[in-house]
Amino acid sequence: MFNIIKDILKCEGITNVGMIPINECEIINERILPKDAKSAILFSIPYRSSTSKPTDGFSEYARIYDYHKFAQELYGRTIEAMKNKMGFDFYGFCDHSPINEKLAIAKCGLGVIGRNSLFIDKVYGTYIFIGSILTNAECKNTVDIIDVCANCQKCVTACPNDAILEKGIDRTRCLSAISQKKNKTHEEKQLLKHNNIVWGCDICQDVCPYNEKAIISPIKRFAETRVASIDKDFIDSLNEEEFLKYAFSYKGKKIIYDNIEFK
Numbered sequence: 370m371f372n373i374i375k376d377i378l379k380c381e382g383i384t385n386v387g388m389i390p391i392n393e394c395e396i397i398n399e400r401i402l403p404k405d406a407k408s409a410i411l412f413s414i415p416y417r418s419s420t421s422k423p424t425d426g427f428s429e430y431a432r433i434y435d436y437h438k439f440a441q442e443l444y445g446r447t448i449e450a451m452k453n454k455m456g457f458d459f460y461g462f463c464d465h466s467p468i469n470e471k472l473a474i475a476k477c478g479l480g481v482i483g484r485n486s487l488f489i490d491k492v493y494g495t496y497i498f499i500g501s502i503l504t505n506a507e508c509k510n511t512v513d514i515i516d517v518c519a520n521c522q523k524c525v526t527a528c529p530n531d532a533i534l535e536k537g538i539d540r541t542r543c544l545s546a547i548s549q550k551k552n553k554t555h556e557e558k559q560l561l562k563h564n565n566i567v568w569g570c571d572i573c574q575d576v577c578p579y580n581e582k583a584i585i586s587p588i589k590r591f592a593e594t595r596v597a598s599i600d601k602d603f604i605d606s607l608n609e610e611e612f613l614k615y616a617f618s619y620k621g622k623k624i625i626y627d628n629i630e631f632k
């Protein structure tokens with residue numbers, strides 16, 4: 370059965386897939402947990418489609434169409450195929466999952482958890498989104514080892530605002546989170562300016578040695594929608610419908626214009 374699932378996802382460019390019993394997952398939202406869920410299928414959705422490093426201040430994930438829409442369409446196609454081939458029920462999630470997806474995918478042995486708090490896929494590095502599909506099909510895998518990164522400290526040293534702590538990321542100091550705040554202090558604006566940040570921050574990913582050999586995504590959708598350079602003219606050119614296709618749209622255009630202006 371697991372091989373059928375892997376084959377269906379492989380047709381979508383998703384090659385790193387694991388499966389564990391639901392009782393080995395940390396349940397973080399009981400309310401949305403399907404009552405009959407017995408197993409969780411975890412996989413990386415690699416999104417980096419170029420190794421070029423633009424200097425416009427936008428994070429790599431912000432250059433492509435919002436992955437939530439991709440996940441929705443992916444589940445529309447694959448869950449139907451899984452149901453038809455195996456007869457079980459399948460429920461797709463991405464981000465808003467009833468389980469801790471990062472811990473679950475690490476337990477599947479698909480990569481390690483980094484000091485920068487990101488899951489590091491052994492093939493695609495940190496430039497991935499995690500997807501999960503819960504099912505009422507049984508699974509016998511009992512992998513329960515969570516590997517962590519080599520702890521080289523490069524991300525800790527490179528972080529411009531000392532946001533990487535022993536126990537994870539201090540979101541109040543993280544420049545990615547700060548770039549998404551509507552009301553920023555003068556100090557926060559200066560931090561973004563000095564670090565050339567408009568939206569999101571990839572600094573702790575770019576320095577991570579695991580990303581040196583990470584390969585780019587085979588998923589065409591991300592390559593096709595990637596914008597090589599984002600500036601005020603580009604934002605101006607987007608009508609409302611186009612603008613909403615990008616992850617940076619969720620707080621409106623004004624915050625993007627403001628961030629570009631004080632860069």
Ligand code: SF4
Nearest residue numbers: 483518521522524577
């Ligand atoms: S940069 Fe080093 S410490 Fe940070 S996540 Fe990568 S391997 Fe771990």
Ligand code: SF4
Nearest residue numbers: 528543544570572573
């Ligand atoms: S995203 Fe940037 S600011 Fe946030 S922890 Fe990583 S390096 Fe630090």
